[in-house]
Amino acid sequence: MAWRELWPLLAIVAVVWGLSTWARQGLHEGQAQSLRERAKPGDIVMLSSRSCAYCSQAREWFEAERIPYAECFIESNAQCAQRFRETLAQGTPTFLVRGQVIVGLDRARMVALLEQAGAVQR
Known part of the structure; x- marks a missing residue:
């Protein structure tokens, strides 16, 4: 297949990739x-x-976005290691958002949990 035949397909892939990256960045900024x-x-x-x-x-x-959070290391903090075991999580990072467990950096889930808690507190 000649490059001339591939060019339109490559252009479409590049545009879709660029739009996807732009949308994902905007979503992360909103979160x-x-x-x-x-x-x-x-x-x-x-x-x-x-x-x-x-x-x-x-x-x-978290630091670049100036979002308040606390961090504890499971290797050097016994209480942190115990909390990690109690979550039954398979890996790190594991987040506790107002007591609810989230495995991995799931920004949308964090926002949802904080919104739920805010609605309950009103």
């Missing part, structure tokens, strides 16, 4: 704003591991 508005210190606790790359990515995102 970050919602979390900043709703999360109070102590609402979000990240149970993490020092060797976890996903934990590092989550930490960087």
Whole structure:
């Protein structure tokens, strides 16, 4: 197949990829704003591991977006390790959002839990 025949297909793939990336970025920005508005210190606790790359990515995102959260490391904090075992989670990061367990950085679920808790508190 010649490049001339592939060009339209490659252009479509590039446009779809670009739009998808743009939409995902906008979604994450909206979720970050919602979390900043709703999360109070102590609402979000990240149970993490020092060797976890996903934990590092989550930490960087929370800090860059100025979202209040607490972090504890399961290797060096016995209480944190116990909380992690109690969640029955298979890996880190595991988040406790007002006591509810979320495995992985699920921004939409965090927003939903904080919105539910906010509606109950009114």
